[in-house]
Amino acid sequence: MSGKPTVSVETMIVKAPEAADFMRQFSNANRLMLLCQIAREECSVSDIQEALGIKQPALSQQLAELRQAGLxxxxxxxxxxxxxxxxxxxxxxxxxxxxxxCGVEATA
Known part of the structure; x- marks a missing residue:
């Protein structure tokens, strides 16, 4: 077995817009840093603001977008x-x- 996906072209065509929309959430540097911080541990808004130095208006906007996307x-x-x-x-x-x-493996 080669380990390569065996997905039909038709399935890829149907799923591509959903995948692109999902991946769009990772394309903004502030959102990516928010996700990095939150993925490490549950964080309060003030913890995030202190750790990342993102100003409150931008932080609120990016968190709202991540919430709306269900991430x-x-x-x-x-x-x-x-x-x-x-x-x-x-x-x-x-x-x-x-x-x-980052050269960091996930921990269980």
């Missing part, structure tokens, strides 16, 4: 909102990116 979810604790990865595909992509670009 992150929120949990409220008192007045703090915490973010975590909501989509297993996003977690898989982040693990691959950590491995390819």
């Amino acid at each position: 992150v979810k929120t949990r409220r604790e008192s007045r703090q909102i915490y973010y975590s990865i909501a989509d297993g595909r996003a977690e898989a992509v982040m693990n691959l990116l950590f491995s390819l670009f």
Whole structure:
């Protein structure tokens, strides 16, 4: 077995727009850094802002886009909102990116 995918051209044609829309979420440097931070651990908005130095308006806009795309979810604790990865595909992509670009393997 060669290990190459055996997907029909018809399936690829149908799935390509969905895949492109999904991957678009990773194409913005701020969103990518947000996903990197959130993939490491659940984070509050203030934790993210402090770690990444992204200004509040840009941070809110990018988090809203990731929420709308279903890649992150929120949990409220008192007045703090915490973010975590909501989509297993996003977690898989982040693990691959950590491995390819940071030399870090995912931990169980």
